[in-house]
Amino acid sequence: MGLRIIGCGTFDRGDDAAGLLVARRLQALGVEAVEQSGESASLMDCWSGFEHVVLVDATAPGGRPGHTSVWNAHAGKLPKDVLACSTHAFGVREAVELARAMNRLPENFFIYCIEGKQFSVGSPLSPEVEHAVGSVAQQLLELTHQSRVGHDHG
Numbered sequence: 001m002g003l004r005i006i007g008c009g010t011f012d013r014g015d016d017a018a019g020l021l022v023a024r025r026l027q028a029l030g031v032e033a034v035e036q037s038g039e040s041a042s043l044m045d046c047w048s049g050f051e052h053v054v055l056v057d058a059t060a061p062g063g064r065p066g067h068t069s070v071w072n073a074h075a076g077k078l079p080k081d082v083l084a085c086s087t088h089a090f091g092v093r094e095a096v097e098l099a100r101a102m103n104r105l106p107e108n109f110f111i112y113c114i115e116g117k118q119f120s121v122g123s124p125l126s127p128e129v130e131h132a133v134g135s136v137a138q139q140l141l142e143l144t145h146q147s148r149v150g151h152d153h154g
Contacts, residue, residue: 003147004050004106005033005140006043008057008092014123015065015116018133019056021125022112025137031144040095044104053106054143056136057092058116058129065117066128068136073100073109112136 007023009016023033036043038057047053059069071078077100078093092111099105114136117126125133 002050003052003054003144004047005031005144006036006046006053006055007033008036008038008043008055010037012121014118014120015114015126015129016058016119017125018058018114018116018129021130021133022056022114022137022140025133026140026144029137029141031141033140038091040091040098043092043095044099047099047106047109048104051107052147053109054112054140055092055110056112056114056140058119059113060115061117061119062115064115065126066132067115068132069113069115071111071113073105073111078111112140 005023005026007019007021007026009019009021011017011020020035023035026033034046036046043055047055073096078096080093096105096109096111114129114132116129118124
């Protein structure tokens with residue numbers, strides 16, 4: 001199968017909602033995107049059978065709220081501190097590493113990390129992360145259009 005976009009997070013923990021909000025913006029634009037809490041077994045099931053996967057999640061504060069980085073899961077192990085905000089003991093990073101060990105990573109697997117600022121229960125989305133959500137959603141919208149063009153003419 002083709003492209004799967006997965007947004008991860010939790011709505012009641014401020015910037016942790018970043019991935020979910022990207023998924024919702026894409027859904028509103030007619031793009032198929034799924035929402036996940038970030039629990040490993042569910043994530044692995046969600047991307048199973050897809051050749052191309054883009055996962056969006058919030059990352060731990062590092063002094064640059066809203067900064068977005070993109071990781072190629074095939075380029076090597078994800079740094080331990082990158083996706084350290086999960087409420088699950090076994091989250092996104094662990095799911096990727098388990099899939100790598102089992103030789104079950106999708107052919108192309110990219111993780112968009114949006115650096116968060118506030119993750120307390122009940123905290124609002126920070127303005128920096130809100131801006132990044134819009135930017136990442138636009139990038140992924142363009143990616144889906146390129147993907148469709150490639151499949152329509154290929």
